[in-house]
Amino acid sequence: MICKDMLVLELASVLAGPSVGQFFAELGARVIKIENAATNGDVTRRWKLKSEPANTDTPAYFCAANWGKESLPLNLSQNSDLEQLYSLVKQADMVIASYKPGDAEKLQVDYKTLQTINPTLIYGHLTGYGPEDERAGYDAVIQAETGFMYLNGESGGEPTKMPVALMDLLAAHQLKEGLLVALVQRERTGQGQYVQVSLVQAAVSALANQATNWLVAGQNPQRIGSEHPSIVPYGTVYNTRDNKQLVLAIGDDRQFERLSKALGTPEIAQDAKFKTNYSRVQHRQELNELLRQLIKNMDQDQLLQTLHKLHVPAGAVNSVADVFELPQARQMLLKHADTKPGVRQVAFRVGDEDPVQLTPPPAYKA
The missing domain is CATH 3.30.1540.10 (formyl-coa transferase, domain 3)
Known part of the structure; x- marks a missing residue:
């Protein structure tokens, strides 16, 4: 297990931060999900499909990014709970946070504060717009503001949101990369590190050739459905004849x-x-x-x-149900006898190591 004996504290909710937490759990780390006891935990525990039972606290959305974790509800505005967190910080290798600018400082869980408790701590911080902008980052809004909705959709049609929270996932990948670099740096220097990623900059970096179509070629990209602006077909x-x-x-x-x-x-x-x-x-x-x-x-x-x-x-062109008939997709399934399958965050193999066997997404215990 690549990250065996690592302790990761997840002070994050929804998708971007939790998917990074699950990534490290899959690599063998112990991941403790610190949930806000004042709001009954991660908000995605209440994001349920019409077909899901009202009383479940591990709905499909929550299960997308919370395998292999322990849940610890804390109210960080209470001194006793804050001290409990600090005791964990002393042992921790990494903190993953998704507070909007200023909130971590108010709660006394910002990097400067936690570094005084543990100088070797690596702190990954996700924001919507960076440390100078206090707006909370929501994927649909970021998709709109960074051109993705404008580009997505049929020619002459309306701008269209991606069907997954793609900006969250892009930011999560950026944070994983930054945290892995920080781990290498700590091995060399013994020092902790602050890694900051914003959803908006992760999105801009992912515009790739569409960005340079404007910056280099001077052509402002437009909606063209699923076609490519510079390759045909x-x-x-x-x-096809058989209606596929x-x-x-x-x-x-x-x-x-x-x-x-x-x-x-x-x-x-x-x-x-x-x-x-x-x-x-x-x-x-x-x-x-x-x-x-x-x-x-x-x-x-x-x-x-x-x-x-x-x-x-x-x-x-496969439906999601069709996707999981593919052998490559079936290899990505997380399985446990007590719950329905999930999907891995780690999509690579290192050497001959077998994937870590994870526990199911944790229930909320107030």
Whole structure:
């Protein structure tokens, strides 16, 4: 276990911070989730689907990021509870916090305070907008403010929120990276570290090529559905004869030649309008219409098998239920005899170590 004997204190709620806590639990750390006793714990204990029972305190949303943890309800405005936390800080390797700026200081659980108790402590702090902006960060708002909603959706349609809290997840990944760097630094220097990540900066960093489409090429990206602004065909959804759907991800001209052969029309790869990616981008609509006509006369499974044999990037459009029929997805399941499955945060393997067996998300015990 990579993080065996580590103690992580999670002073965070919802998704970003807790997913980082589960990440370290999966690596073998002991993770204690400090829940706010004044508000009956993590708010996601009350985020329930219509189909879930009213009396559950471990609904599906909470189970997305809280495997392998112990729950400790504390009211940090009370001295006795604060002292209980401080006693844990003395033993801890890491704190994960998600307070908006100023709140940690009011509660006396900020990095400067806790560092005086434990100088080797690594403190990861998630905020919405950074240390100078007191606004709380909510994923849907961050998606709107950082261009993701504007870019997501069909051309001519309304801006559309991503179906997962993607900004939370991006920030969580940034914090994991920062905390791992801080652990390496502590091994070298013996000193603790403060790692600060904001949702808005994590989102901006993830704009990637869409950012440079504006910064470098001077083109302000617009909504184009699932298509790609500079590669064709890439991401477009095509319907097959058996009422299923697939997408293509043709990254170079050789792949397009093989696609053309698989569709029984090798000549289109020699057409000057489609021969190169640049020309395909110029004639996007004409090519997409041609591909739609060809693909709608073929069955999904048969076509995908042919494309895969020819090393043409293509895949079925799966529902979430379909996803967990994939062998790779089934390897990501967290299982325990007493509860329904969850999903791992750790998606890598180091050496031949078997994944840590985690306990289910903890119930809330006031």
